[in-house]
Amino acid sequence: MARERTTRTEIRRPSTCRRRVEPAGASGTHPGSSPGAPRAVPTPSPRRKPMSKIVSLTTTDFKRARRVDITPEGNVVILSGNNGEGKSSVLDSIAAALGGYNAKITPKPIRDGADRAEIVLETEELIVTRVFTESDSRLVVKSKDGATYSKGQAKLDEIVGKLALDPLAFTQLSDRDQLAQLLALVDLPFDLAELDARRAATFAERTEVNRRVKTGEGYVASLPQVPADTPDEEVSAAGLIAELQAANAGRAAYAQAEQDVTVAQRRVREAEHELERLRADALVNAERLASLPAPTADPAEIQERIAASDTINAAVRAKRERAAAEHQLAELRKQADIMTAALTAFDKEKAAGLAAAEFPVDGLGFDTQGVTFQGVPFKQASSAEQIRVSMAMAMALNPGLRVIRIADGSLLDPRSLALIKEQAEAHDFQIWIEMVGPREDGYVIEDGEIVAPADAASAA
Known part of the structure; x- marks a missing residue:
């Protein structure tokens, strides 16, 4: 019976890019590599014209933000403060300004008490x-020389990447959710859900066929073995009986003729006066005897064949039943093999499509369990390695506007925060980080406004 072999096949795009995204001076080893071996570096592929970083942001009456003016310096911008004070609103305003398919859907963008919200x-x-405004949203996109783009959103869509990818949040997702988010960023040459559905249907059908194969094997095994010399057709008992009757009749006729000769001879001895007549009778009987064939059939042998006919016929029927069962089993096995080949074809089609897909970072891929990096499950990488790869993904998806948002920055330990700063500096990206509680190295937000602007350069 054909069975599917479950293997962990890792799909990974061969390296095609040259730009390194490893933080300058960063060191370490990839899980599973030797301490002295060079570690593979994640490498993104440029996709859009450079748009560089944010040089200023003014958010007014957007969600919980009242009036916030930020002129970033350095590569890291930290917004700190208590929950509900407007930090997230400031970061959300970046995506809302850029809009399009990258913006969060915000059903209530205007702060309570205001009649309009503005983001510059x-x-x-x-x-x-x-x-x-309460009724609509207006967008104006200008170049630095004052020219206005007639299709402002289209211009932004050309150069803005997927701002929704938060590298820290990505490292905290489950294997399943990481894989779903990665596949959402990759253009596949087929409908993955449709291919998986067709494969699942074929797998279920093959399971049913294999169940029938198993039943057929058990049935064939339960049938009795028959002698090798068993004929293909049943013996006719009626024919044998007719043959026996004919043999008995022949033997009876022959015996009767013998008796008649004996009687005639005795009468010759007893009655001389009837000699002539008896001689004549004897001559007639002798002639009749001579005309009869000598008996050749053995009634005992025929009787044995009659007795054996039931056994032979039972064996013939068993032979036919076994042959039919074996034929059906062979057909089921053939059908199961065809379905196994179809499942293999589905897997090859899926693997070929995934291998041809362009992933945002060299070495990034996935298997049936989740996201992988350099062939190793992403979750098995160290925290530092996960942050490096997630940052590289975000950078690869935002080559135009070199801005990355991290919502739960309070979860970063000092080492992880330092690693993010190093990568931001090495690749000239601007990282906007939200943290709970006031800090000395960022902007403190209270009640939707900046109450303690810090030297942003110190955050870098």
Whole structure:
């Protein structure tokens, strides 16, 4: 019976990019490598024209933010403060300003008590202004020389990456959710859900066929073995009986003729006066005897064949039943093999498509269990390695606007925060981090406003 062999097949795109995203001076080994071996470095692929970083952000009456003006310095911008004070609103305003398919859907963008919200986001190349009113949303995109783009959102969509990827949040997802988020970022040459559905249907059908194969094997095994010389057709008992009757009749006729000769001879001795007549009778009887064939059939042998006919016929029927069962079993096995080949074809089609897909980071891939990096499950990598790869993913997805958002920055220990700063500096990215509680190295937000602006350069 054909069975599917479960293997852990890792799908990984061969390295095609040259730009390294490893933080300058970073060291360490990949899980499973020797301490002295060089560690493979995640490498993203540039996809859009450079848009560089945010040079200023002014958020007014957006969600919980009242009025926040930020002119970032350095590569890391930290927004700190207690929960509910407006930190997330400031970071959300970046995605809301850029809008399009990357923006969060915000059913209530205007702060309570205000009648409009405004976000002005300036990069090194563009000035983006988005205004929310109770009835609509307006967008104006200008170049630094003052020219207005007639299709502002289309311009932003050309150069803005997927701002929704939070590298820290990605490291905390389950294997299943990490895989789902990665596949959402990869263009596959087929409908993965449709392919999996067809494979599942074939697998279920093959399971039923294999169940029938198992039943057929048990049935064939339960049938009795028959002698090798068993004929293909049953013996006719009626024919044998007719043959026996004919043999008995022949023997009876022959015996009767013998008796008649004996009687005639005795009468010759007893009655001489009837000699002539008896001689004549004897001659007639002798002639009749001569005309009869000598008996050749043995009634005992025929009787034995009659007795054996039931056994032979039972064996013939058993032979036919076994042959039919073996034929059906062979057909079921053939059907199961065809379905196994179909499942293999599905797996090859899926593997080929996934291998051809362009992942955002060299060495990044996945298998049936979840996301992998350099062939090793992502969850088995060290915390530092997970942050490096997640940061590299976010950078690869945002080559135009070199901005990354981290929502739960309070979960970062000092070493992880330092690692993020190093990567941001090494690749000239701007990281906006939200942290709970006031800090000395960022902007403190209270009641939707900055109450303690810090030297942002110290955050870098």
